[in-house]
Amino acid sequence: MSFPDRVRAFAVDLRLWFAPERLRSEGSTPDYRFSLANERTFLAWLRTAFALIGGGFAVDQFLPSLHQTVRTVFTVALLAGGALCAVRSVNHWVRCERAMRRGEDLPSSRFPALLGAGVGLLAVAIAAVVLLGWTR
């Protein structure tokens, strides 16, 4: 999917965020157990967001010997990752709910792979900076 198409698709999803009746008018209500599973997935992503945010505060508080700028960069990266996770959790929940109502396949996503790669790189970077003792 090209970038403009992606933006357009996101705009369509976004309309569902603020018009709950639009979601209910799609297809038919799925088995409630599937909806509850979707809700738990949403909550799991929200916990991931909280973990990233907490990690951001932890970097700032528990690595006081680190150079101020480096510390701030890590903190901001983790906080931004948490915010991204929170926004995406809502969007993914809406898309899954709509797909289930329409009887379509669940949406596939590149986000988990990207998040995994990002967290891995960040962890390696933090470990390297701490081991090299890059202090002020």
Next chain:
Amino acid sequence: MSGTEERPEPARDPGLQPERTRMAWRRTTLSCAVAVVLAWRQVLLTGEPTAAEVVLVALLVLAGLAFLTAAHTRIRRLAAPAAAGPPRTMGIRTALLAAGCTLVLVGLGAAITL
């Protein structure tokens, strides 16, 4: 008076789906509390808090309480007896409120840290 009377038996859900979803809300609330406490600690570490920092912490606690309220409302809905019918799907407003609290937490955390 025998036990053979027809009584509508509430359908048993072998997957305990509402219970699991309730507990998922509980542990998400806990994660939220941990993040709020860490952000609060951020203020405590910088010595005597300024008036602006007191306001930030107050907003932080409010965001945490808003999340708790959303979670508690949903948990009570899910705790309705099985005889009352299958639980209703979470509304988008609940999802937006929960995610909104997370974003507020990020904003306040950034304001405290930077």
